[in-house]
Amino acid sequence: MNSRLLSIIRKEFIHILRDPRTLAIMFVIPIIQLVLLGYAATTDIRRLNTAVLDGDRTMQSRQLIEAYRASDYFAIRNYVQSEDDLAQLLDNGQVRAGIIIPAGYADHLARGETAQVAFLIDGSDPSVATTAFAASQSVGQAFGIQILQRRLGVDVTQLGTVDIRPRVWYNPELRSSNYMVPAVMGMILQFLTQLFTALAIVREREQGTIEQLVVTPIKSWELVVGKVVPYIGIAFFDLLEVLFIGVLLFDVPIRGSILLLLALSLLFLLTTLGTGLFISSLAHTQQEAMFLSFLTMLPGIFLAGFFFPLEAMPGVLQALSYLVPLRYMLIIMRSIILKGVGLPAFTEPVIALAILGPLIFLAASMRFRKSLE
Numbered sequence: 001m002n003s004r005l006l007s008i009i010r011k012e013f014i015h016i017l018r019d020p021r022t023l024a025i026m027f028v029i030p031i032i033q034l035v036l037l038g039y040a041a042t043t044d045i046r047r048l049n050t051a052v053l054d055g056d057r058t059m060q061s062r063q064l065i066e067a068y069r070a071s072d073y074f075a076i077r078n079y080v081q082s083e084d085d086l087a088q089l090l091d092n093g094q095v096r097a098g099i100i101i102p103a104g105y106a107d108h109l110a111r112g113e114t115a116q117v118a119f120l121i122d123g124s125d126p127s128v129a130t131t132a133f134a135a136s137q138s139v140g141q142a143f144g145i146q147i148l149q150r151r152l153g154v155d156v157t158q159l160g161t162v163d164i165r166p167r168v169w170y171n172p173e174l175r176s177s178n179y180m181v182p183a184v185m186g187m188i189l190q191f192l193t194q195l196f197t198a199l200a201i202v203r204e205r206e207q208g209t210i211e212q213l214v215v216t217p218i219k220s221w222e223l224v225v226g227k228v229v230p231y232i233g234i235a236f237f238d239l240l241e242v243l244f245i246g247v248l249l250f251d252v253p254i255r256g257s258i259l260l261l262l263a264l265s266l267l268f269l270l271t272t273l274g275t276g277l278f279i280s281s282l283a284h285t286q287q288e289a290m291f292l293s294f295l296t297m298l299p300g301i302f303l304a305g306f307f308f309p310l311e312a313m314p315g316v317l318q319a320l321s322y323l324v325p326l327r328y329m330l331i332i333m334r335s336i337i338l339k340g341v342g343l344p345a346f347t348e349p350v351i352a353l354a355i356l357g358p359l360i361f362l363a364a365s366m367r368f369r370k371s372l373e
Helices: 003-017 020-040 059-070 083-091 105-110 126-150 176-207 209-214 220-250 258-282 286-303 315-321 325-339 343-372
Strands: 048-054 074-079 097-101 115-122 162-169
Touching: 048 059, 048 083, 048 126, 059 074, 059 097, 059 105, 059 126, 074 126, 083 097, 083 115, 105 115, 115 126, 126 162, 126 176, 176 220, 176 258, 176 286, 176 325, 220 258, 258 286, 258 325, 258 343, 286 315, 286 325, 325 343
Parallel strands: 048 074, 048 097, 115 162
Antiparallel strands: 097 115
16 A cells, blocks of 8 residues: 555545544434434334223223233223213324223123124224234233133133224224325425425525625525525425325325315424524535434434334333424324314324424524524
């Protein structure tokens, strides 16, 4: 190896070591990807939020409930008094499954008859629904075997058992496209507005035209709004485009209000536009802006429940996901498109976006104006 080549290698190492942003990208991103893919990229569902409607209220019905609780697949969070209450919990996403034990359940078992139990499953996420479907039947079958074992010595043909009948709501065919298309819409909104807003402003800084805008009579807030409004229009056009193609090619049902979806998308856009502005105030080149954009978007996509259910993640990552605006937008989109519910069913995600959106956009705008000075 000649001295010239060694000098070039040494020079490049010096450049890398003197650039803290490049060092952070090279050494932090692999760690983030490893942690997210190692913990978040899993479909092993545990402790699924479940509600119970116990119409029998007997020792036998409580034993069945405890069997589901002990399985570690289901976490009994709510006891409801009616099917309407259970439906409301499923609509707003507070629970992902519901057990309905009818009155007379214990009497059927005592008479040696089969006691039927309904098991409702939120099918908007096929991976969760498939696991819940299989687990509901396996737990019910295991509990039925326990009943037979407790009655050894009796004619098996005279014994009553439990018949669990799962029903999948919102997405009975468990089609993955019904789950993914609304999520893709949310990702497109984030990708377009955040990345291209950051790139557009940094491009002007690279070309020197941003200084020309600064010295004009235009106010700083007018510059900020003028730069982001076109991308809002493009984002809404792409949103409608993907929605139309999703219906046309993938037969995704739209059960809710499109106008409500567009209105709430504006709240989400405040967070993505704000992030793009913040990145533009930090980056000096378009390449750097692109790296920073992906550095923020990739963790958000994993922690938002885009690919993998939040219930399968460790508690720490679930807690971090509450800081990710995309999490709330995916809940809103899937609720409107698949469930057909209105604003009262997802008030918490809307409130979260109503707080995060203005805060992020205002903070980023102040940082951006300061970087221009």
